[in-house]
Structures are given as C-alpha cells and as structure tokens.
Amino acid sequence: MSSINKQKIVDSVPQKGFFGHPKGLFTLFFTEFWERFSYYGMRAILVYYMYYEVSKGGLGIDEGTALAIVSIYGSLVYMSGIIGGWLADRIFGTSRAVFYGGILIMLGHIVLAIPGSLAMFFVSMVLIVLGTGLLKPNVSSVVGEMYAENDDRRDAGFSIFYMGINAGAFLSPLIVGTVGMKYSFHLGFGIAAIGMLLGLIVFVATKKKNLGLAGTIPANPLSPSDRKSVFTKMGLAAVILAAIIVIASTTGTLTIEGFINLVAVLGFVIPALYFIFMYRSPKTTSTERSRLIAYIPLFIAAVMFWAIQEQGSTILASYADKRTQLDFAGIHISPAWFQSLNPLFIIMLAPVFAWMWVKLGKRQPSIPQKFALGLLFAGLSFLVILLPAYFGGEDALVSPLWLVLSYFIVVLGELCLSPVGLSATTKLAPAAFSAQTMSLWFLASAAAQALNAQLVRFYSAETEMAYFGVIGVVSLALGFILFALAPKIQGLMKGVR
Known part of the structure; x- marks a missing residue:
C-alpha cells in the first residue's frame, strides 16, 4: 500500500472521538472485547x-x-x-x-454448545481456528491503519x-x-457463542461511520487474472489435504501424538519461511530488510515470553x-476464575503503563x-511458583x-x-506485507504454544x-542477553522508536 493510500485512509477516519483517539477505536475496542469474551x-x-x-x-481424555x-x-x-493475513492483503481487505x-468463530462455539462426540469437538476447533486466523491479526492491523506513521498517540492507542x-x-472466565x-x-x-454474536453486531452497526476507509483497501491486491489461478490452486490444495486426512485417519497413521509433533515442527518452520520470503521479496526495500532483521530477536523474545504466559490455560x-486450596476466605473458588487474573491486572495497570x-x-x-523487561518478569513469575x-x-x-502473585508478575x-509488540509490528512491517507481518507477530504465540505442547509432557x-525453575531461569538469561543487544537492534530499526 502506497504512502498516499495510507494517508488517504487516515484522513477518512474521524480522528477525535474515543479518549482523544480516532473514533474507529470505539468500534474495534468493542468488537475485540466481545471476540475475546467468547474466546477466553x-x-x-x-x-x-x-x-x-x-x-x-x-x-474423559x-x-x-x-x-x-x-x-x-x-x-x-x-x-x-x-491465511487470514494473506487473504486480507491480497483479496478482500482487513475489514x-x-x-x-467472527461468523466462523460463532459457529465453532455453537458446535461446542451442542452435546456430541469427540469428532464434534474437533469440528468446532477447526471453525474457531480458521475464524480466529481471519479476525485476530486483521483487527489489530485496522487499528494501525487509523494512525499516521508519525502519530505519537499510536502506542497509547494500542494500549487502550x-x-x-x-x-x-x-469477564468471560467469571461468567x-x-x-x-x-x-x-x-x-x-453457548454463552461464548452469544458473546461473538454481540461483537459482530457492534462491528457491522458502527464500522461505516467510524472506520472510514480503514480496512477496506487490500495492501497488495491480486490482479483479476491472478485471482482465478489462485482460487483454483487453493481449492485443489483443500481437496488434497482433505483426502490425506481421510486416508491417514482410516489407516491409523494420523494419531493425536503424531499430529501434536507435526504442529510443533510447523510452529517454528512456518515463521522462519515467512521471514525469508518477506526479506527476499523484490517488494521489500533495503530499509525494510534492515527492520526485518531487527524484528528477529524481538520475535524470539516474544516466543519465550508467550511460552510462559500461555501456560496459564x-x-x-x-x-x-x-x-491449590480452593476454599479461601469463606468462599469456594472455581479453578476457572484464576484465568481472570491476567486480564484484571492488565485492566488495572494498562492505563498506568500508557x-x-x-x-x-x-x-x-x-x-x-x-x-527484555518482559522476559525478566516472565521468568520471575515462574520462579515465584517454586x-x-x-x-x-x-x-x-x-x-x-x-x-495470584505469579499472574501479577x-x-x-x-x-x-505485548502492546509494544503490536505497535512495533505495524511500524517495522514492509508496506507490501502489512497484514501478513501482523500475522507473523501472532506466529510468535503459535511457536510458543507449539513449544508448550512438548514442554507440558515434562510436568508432573x-x-x-525443576519444571518451573529451568523455564524461569532460561527466560531471565534471554532477558539479560536482549538488554545487551538492544543498542544494535535499535540501530537496525532505521529510525523506528
């Protein structure tokens, strides 16, 4: 997307209206509120x-x-x-x-709400996986599109x-x-499904007035002649994949254990290929290549951080x-309530950090x-639980x-x-791969959880x-290394702060 188009989008969005930020932040705030309500x-x-x-x-698993x-x-x-980032960049835009x-996520939760077999459970997972892949990176990209590149409100906007x-x-773990x-x-x-429905209603009802052109222009659209070829290849790939799954399932070669190991490998191979593809693309300028190199240690740090943070679930x-002693201070605590601690502390502290x-x-x-600070705190949170x-x-x-203390740290x-990483991704992204670079940021979480699928086997x-101690110490060590490398990384960012 050209700088002219970027400024045109910014100019189309009402710039005052939600805590001194673009009015579209209201739409995206409440869309993501309800989507996260349903997911969490x-x-x-x-x-x-x-x-x-x-x-x-x-x-009974x-x-x-x-x-x-x-x-x-x-x-x-x-x-x-x-997939979501590519479709948004090349075909229909982030909006x-x-x-x-959102539609796919809602359908996935509806399937979960219907009592059924293990097969129904996996159907719901496919719907939610595909739906979140479309929604999650793209709603964050729309936030970035509403701000001019040199707008000092950007980091604070992402914090809000x-x-x-x-x-x-x-709210969702409590309810x-x-x-x-x-x-x-x-x-x-079923309540989670209703939450996603409410998010869709907010988005559809307010996007035209609040978002302007944000999310409507694909960053790197396919030409009409390329579309037919791409859709044909995608359809063929889907048929081949379905056939492989059916054959592997009936022959017994597709096991849960084997699938877990396959995803664990893909969790690291895919982001590596992604970095290489964007770095070597002729659409990526020399300045953007330098910024991609700077992004690599940040990506590795994010993987380590999310590997610890995501073990909350x-x-x-x-x-x-x-x-844990669940009878405390005269009340019986549901174990699900602890997953409200992380967002509760963020709500309390995010305005302070912003x-x-x-x-x-x-x-x-x-x-x-x-x-680096993020890694140090993550390591301490695991050492505390020792x-x-x-x-x-x-x-x-x-x-x-x-x-409570571990979640707080x-x-x-x-x-x-995290909010800094979202903002940095929009700043460091090559112009031709804006939504896809946001997908790369979320691939840090994918790699972290692929790693976790192997790590959890060592917990008993x-x-x-030993489990909490080793992981905590590794995180602390990486944090100190990143501090030492910070000046060099900052230089590779070519003016981005």
Missing part, C-alpha cells in the same frame, strides 16, 4: 471439559494429552493468522476478514485497544467459567484445579529494552495467593512487551520444581 470464556473451561470424566460432563491438545489448538489458532472470521481485549477476557463448571460445559460454550489451570510511556516521551526504554512447593512440600495444597512483563508433581 471457551478457553477457561476447555481443558477441564477435555480431561474431566464423562460422568462429570467431560470428554488423558490429562497430559488434554494439556498438549490445548497448546496445539492455541498454536493453530495463531498459525491460521497466516471483511474480521467479519468473516489492549484494555478492550482484556476487559472481555476478564462462562462459573456456568460451565457448575452447571454444564455446553451451556458455558494449561499447566497453571491444572495447578489451580489440583494443587501514561508512563507518554510521560517519559523520548526518555522511555527502547523497544528492545521493553521486550516457593510454595519448596516451603510446604509437593503434596500439600497451596494458598491461592501464590497463583507476568502481567508486568506483558505490558512491557515430581518434576514441578
């Missing part, structure tokens, strides 16, 4: 639905397998952003991608947008988690269910330094306050890394201290 509500009860016995309304499947599912959700994605994400993520754990998993999934969810970055202005830490086992033994139930790191009551 579903995720709050998903691992329990999988490993709880059939007599308790679950699927082995717990270790369930933890790995949830990680792989999370990896595929973000991996599918490649329509958001709408189509990030609050919308986390407001939905805070969906309570209903799902106390009454019926399927009723909880797997290892820490199991820890809350089986290792104010702090604006107040510091040019004196604030550089982008690489903020990423302490109750060290003092109380591996068999005793621990106070829920330890989990990792949030400090998340606010240093006997290995608990």
